[in-house]
Amino acid sequence: MAQSDTVSRILDTAEVLFAERGFAETSLRNITSKARVNLAAVNYHFGSKKALIQAVFSRYLDPFTQRFHGALDELEARYADSPIPLEELLETMATTVLAVPAERNSLKVFMRLLGLAYSQAQGHLRRHIQEQYGDVFTRFTGLVRKATPDLPDAERFWRLHFMLGTVIFTLSGLDALRDIASKDYQEQVTVRDLVRRLRPVVVAAMNAPLPQEVEGAQHANAPVS
Amino acid sequence: MAQSDTVSRILDTAEVLFAERGFAETSLRNITSKARVNLAAVNYHFGSKKALIQAVFSRYLDPFTQRFHGALDELEARYADSPIPLEELLETMATTVLAVPAERNSLKVFMRLLGLAYSQAQGHLRRHIQEQYGDVFTRFTGLVRKATPDLPDAERFWRLHFMLGTVIFTLSGLDALRDIASKDYQEQVTVRDLVRRLRPVVVAAMNAPLPQEVEGAQHANAPVS
DNA sequence: TGTACATCAGTGAACGCGCGTTCACTGATGTAC
DNA sequence: TGTACATCAGTGAACGCGCGTTCACTGATGTAC
Numbered sequence: 001m002a003q004s005d006t007v008s009r010i011l012d013t014a015e016v017l018f019a020e021r022g023f024a025e026t027s028l029r030n031i032t033s034k035a036r037v038n039l040a041a042v043n044y045h046f047g048s049k050k051a052l053i054q055a056v057f058s059r060y061l062d063p064f065t066q067r068f069h070g071a072l073d074e075l076e077a078r079y080a081d082s083p084i085p086l087e088e089l090l091e092t093m094a095t096t097v098l099a100v101p102a103e104r105n106s107l108k109v110f111m112r113l114l115g116l117a118y119s120q121a122q123g124h125l126r127r128h129i130q131e132q133y134g135d136v137f138t139r140f141t142g143l144v145r146k147a148t149p150d151l152p153d154a155e156r157f158w159r160l161h162f163m164l165g166t167v168i169f170t171l172s173g174l175d176a177l178r179d180i181a182s183k184d185y186q187e188q189v190t191v192r193d194l195v196r197r198l199r200p201v202v203v204a205a206m207n208a209p210l211p212q213e214v215e216g217a218q219h220a221n222a223p224v225s
Numbered sequence: 226m227a228q229s230d231t232v233s234r235i236l237d238t239a240e241v242l243f244a245e246r247g248f249a250e251t252s253l254r255n256i257t258s259k260a261r262v263n264l265a266a267v268n269y270h271f272g273s274k275k276a277l278i279q280a281v282f283s284r285y286l287d288p289f290t291q292r293f294h295g296a297l298d299e300l301e302a303r304y305a306d307s308p309i310p311l312e313e314l315l316e317t318m319a320t321t322v323l324a325v326p327a328e329r330n331s332l333k334v335f336m337r338l339l340g341l342a343y344s345q346a347q348g349h350l351r352r353h354i355q356e357q358y359g360d361v362f363t364r365f366t367g368l369v370r371k372a373t374p375d376l377p378d379a380e381r382f383w384r385l386h387f388m389l390g391t392v393i394f395t396l397s398g399l400d401a402l403r404d405i406a407s408k409d410y411q412e413q414v415t416v417r418d419l420v421r422r423l424r425p426v427v428v429a430a431m432n433a434p435l436p437q438e439v440e441g442a443q444h445a446n447a448p449v450s
Numbered sequence: 451t452g453t454a455c456a457t458c459a460g461t462g463a464a465c466g467c468g469c470g471t472t473c474a475c476t477g478a479t480g481t482a483c
Numbered sequence: 484t485g486t487a488c489a490t491c492a493g494t495g496a497a498c499g500c501g502c503g504t505t506c507a508c509t510g511a512t513g514t515a516c
Binding site: 025126154155157159169170177189197198203207210212 | 247249250340341343344345348351378379380382383384386387388389390391392393394395397398401402406409410414419421422423424425426428429430432433434435436437
Binding site: 004006037038039040041044045 | 492493494495496
């Protein structure tokens with residue numbers, strides 16, 4: 001095998017524990033004892049706990065970004081120079097995200113990790129991810145821009161982040177929400193089912209009417225009440 | 226004053242540090258030294274770190290739920306037995322949330338705390354909050370139900386949580402997003418501005434068309450391709 | 451009015467514990483001559 | 484083919500540190516008689 005068994009045992013165990021309990025709440029002793037690997041092996045192979053965390057992310061994000069770039073290449077080729085419809089872009093993103101678990105543990109773990117990275121207050125991790133993987137997101141937002149030419153830039157920026165919030169919050173808190181949902185309704189919801197429910201909501205949100213002007217904003221002949 | 230200065234000094238400092246760095250990453254020594262209070266005072270007044278965290282939440286949530294119940298009472302009285310429009314319900318919730326900073330530090334801190342509580346993987350805290358403050362949320366969703374009679378129950382449940390994700394994610398990550406936004410566009414966005422932008426998006430999301438049927442779901446006379 | 455006692459907020463120092471990291475070492479495998 | 488050396492994955496034990504919590508204690512204020 002390309003890299004030692006120990007390395008992947010550590011990564012496999014770490015990603016699950018991180019997703020379950022967070023970074024600070026998961027000790028190297030937790031990880032190494034569960035992976036049945038020597039405590040010192042983490043520092044031997046990765047250098048530090050921080051570096052281990054980044055390695056866990058890379059193992060998800062490297063193939064993801066590569067595949068996403070590929071899918072966008074294909075889409076651009078298919079549409080030549082005419083703008084790609086918003087629905088196609090969103091669909092492509094969803095498909096690429098859903099393809100993740102094919103080679104890695106699970107989509108749930110991936111989403112929990114993303115959620116943790118974003119809510120990580122200090123933000124070293126978020127900055128690292130942004131530096132390393134910001135390009136593909138920039139490319140995506142550029143294409144969304146062409147697909148929604150009537151939306152002001154700032155409005156598009158915020159709406160994309162609103163929807164990012166919806167997706168990360170929902171899928172990373174999936175277990176908790178699923179508990180509540182299955183208590184109230186007898187339905188057992190799957191990730192694919194959630195994505196199906198998300199689709200029309202995201203499209204409607206992106207196409208929502210523009211917000212009203214701010215009250216008290218300067219209008220040429222605004223009457224004073 | 227009703228309670229000792231020490232108690233409120235601890236709470237004031239703790240909520241800010243928790244919001245900035247998370248619970249595990251904030252030590253009692255951080256809090257007590259910044260609050261210029263004896264280390265042992267936390268355990269003297271609150272009993273444990275866990276109890277301190279819950280006390281921080283109660284100081285936000287107690288007045289919030291009380292005010293929200295009051296606002297809903299008023300709304301129900303005004304509309305007698307006819308259903309309250311969705312926009313009114315959302316507006317009332319927004320107004321009540323925005324009223325929080327009037328007596329507490331800031332809305333940003335409140336939202337970061339909520340975001341942390343939800344992303345807290347272990348979930349003792351989320352369970353505590355749900356037990357203590359779930360009633361007002363149940364009441365609210367009941368009213369939303371009357372306002373959207375055409376929405377299937379499960380669909381309404383998920384859409385409300387989609388929007389909860391949008392709001393918590395956006396407002397709790399506000400500083401980071403604000404950084405990015407002000408780098409790309411020269412705009413300095415305020416919380417009130419964000420709420421203005423959120424309004425049409427949330428309404429459109431709640432009123433989005435229903436999702437397509439699941440592929441391969443059983444239809445009486447569905448043609449087989 | 452005076453004294454003994456109780457209550458209570460707050461303190462300083464120490465407790466044991468689990469943490470991430472380091473270090474000297476082992477043993478297997480590969481390479482040079 | 485044989486020997487000396489280098490490289491490398493992995494190990495066991497210890498390091499110092501910061502953590503939440505505990506405990507005996509102080510000093511001020513209130514209460515009973």
